[in-house]
């Protein structure tokens with residue numbers, strides 16, 4: 001069902017007057033996108049971090065359809081089902097169109113005006129701070145909003161509202177890659193460009209299923225003309241494993257042992273790049289000594305794979321000229337995930353497979369703007385990848401932003417799990433949740449939702465009135481979605497892409513950017529943000545904050561340049577821009593001839609072997625593997641694996657469930673994949689149902705009997721709300737990222753029904 005169409009002018013009328021009073025004249029609507037002569041405009045997709053370019057087809061100023069952009073360098077005219085159907089999420093009947101406040105007497109959510117909502121927000125959050133201290137409020141945000149919005153939120157909360165503890169749902173997907181890169185390479189800098197998928201002789205996918213999770217990137221692999229080896233390390237025979245030249249079905253969470261075993265075997269056969277190690281790294285000898293005990297026999301016993309399979313894996317890695325390593329959530333969401341990611345980085349470093357075409361230790365990011373969050377959200381890092389604990393960095397940021405001395409907090413905020421613990425201890429009493437559905441997605445969900453009930457004030461800012469988290473809110477702030485606002489995203493290969501306003505938000509929904517501006521005004525701290533007027537002026541602020549940093553974007557001449565070039569990868573400093581323009585005999589980035597555009601379109605990092613550590617050397621990090629936190633036993637004999645189900649589903653299905661097309665492409669009911677031997681063992685019939693029970697909760701699921709999972713393991717997609725009550729609270733000690741990939745469960749067959 002479509003929302004009623006309201007003419008622009010009608011929407012801008014009385015509501016503008018009402019809000020102008022509150023917003024202090026910051027203005028309301030962002031300018032609708034500039035159109036090409038054919039009535040279209042390009043923007044990047046708002047689901048995953050592949051960052052595909054889409055073409056919006058507009059009628060009367062509003063997008064009526066989307067198609068993949070054949071000229072965009074990322075997707076080259078391809079899109080997955082989510083991209084094709086991205087507009088459907090904006091048309092849902094459960095869109096939030098008014099602020100809603102819970103009536104304390106009836107418990108019902110009732111519509112209120114924006115001024116009333118803002119006054120309530122401010123008075124109740126300030127009351128919590130007065131009663132319990134400034135750090136008793138927190139926010140949980142997202143990798144789904146624009147970089148400029150994240151930046152404004154982080155600045156508003158920490159500099160204006162004087163809060164400290166905040167985190168984002170990127171903790172659930174990319175914290176591990178962030179910490180691993182930062183420790184190993186000196187900065188959170190994924191080194192690759194998507195061309196590396198096509199230029200590699202051997203692609204090693206660890207805990208990664210791009211055929212489903214990143215289907216356009218998988219298409220780029222399939223375009224590789226070098227007849228590459230595709231080696232997949234995954235307990236499941238995933239769609240990617242089915243298309244591989246070698247599948248290594250290792251035991252769940254034996255990845256660190258296996259990777260150390262591969263490193264040890266490569267060292268023994270001399271398949272290392274000694275010159276690169278000596279010139280560009282630190283700590284190799286200690287690493288070599290640490291992994292020497294990971295003999296093939298030990299590794300194969302612990303990973304439960306045949307010896308000849310292990311030897312084939314090593315042989316193929318050792319003998320191909322260009323080897324690239326790719327990882328995603330199978331690595332990031334483990335109990336020792338940072339060291340596992342660094343074991344992958346170590347393999348690339350010791351073999352000199354980094355900084356050259358077709359190589360790299362490459363984390364594939366999840367959400368469309370997780371990379372923006374990692375660099376510019378001011379949540380766990382001070383702007384531009386700086387450290388809150390560094391006095392010089394604080395001074396520099398205060399100077400760049402014109403902030404009074406002492407405005408920037410001296411401590412890092414708590415991670416997501418510690419904020420949840422803080423709710424339990426009473427340290428956190430007010431929570432603001434922005435564009436994420438924590439009540440579905442956080443681990444050990446029943447505990448999380450019980451804790452939400454202890455808050456004195458829960459604000460949720462979202463597109464919809466129906467998410468599990470919104471159901472628990474005291475105040476709902478209605479937000480515009482992707483396609484209804486403008487700003488930038490940063491994709492997995494560090495490419496900044498542009499999001500444009502091609503639809504009008506429904507009712508009184510506002511862009512997150514606008515909501516943050518209004519909160520700043522109502523809070524009384526808007527003077528700190530006089531320069532942060534529009535997303536594009538904030539982009540200029542971010543450029544200034546990036547100057548001289550590894551993520552320097554000072555050479556990007558505004559949104560028009562990003563639009564004209566099909567996105568621009570960081571770094572892109574003024575010096576880089578000037579070199580490009582000199583070669584092109586002046587002009588601007590927007591008018592750059594195609595021959596010159598090609599030179600800056602695909603860029604990888606570390607070609608000179610110089611890393612971002614103090615001495616320029618990459619570091620080998622390693623630790624002994626540790627046992628899984630919840631091993632199987634007699635009572636709970638199966639391992640529960642989780643992951644993405646289909647290319648048509650996104651995370652908690654909040655948006656993808658709005659599309660009738662996408663709903664046809666995935667099973668409606670929660671299902672569990674179970675091996676035929678296990679099905680026979682518990683007496684499970686085809687089309688039967690299964691009760692899956694962990695120590696924390698149980699669920700009912702449709703049975704999917706398949707040899708894609710191994711005996712003793714079951715798999716449930718993460719998109720179903722039934723799943724996360726079963727998962728357990730375990731996080732990696734370095735990244736604090738939750739371990740979603742392993743817990744012990746029991747199964748019981750039920751008749752079809």
Ligand code: SF4
Pocket residue numbers: 045046047048049050051052075078079080081082083084214215216
């Ligand atoms: Fe969008 Fe990702 Fe699909 Fe591309 S692959 S269309 S970015 S969801």
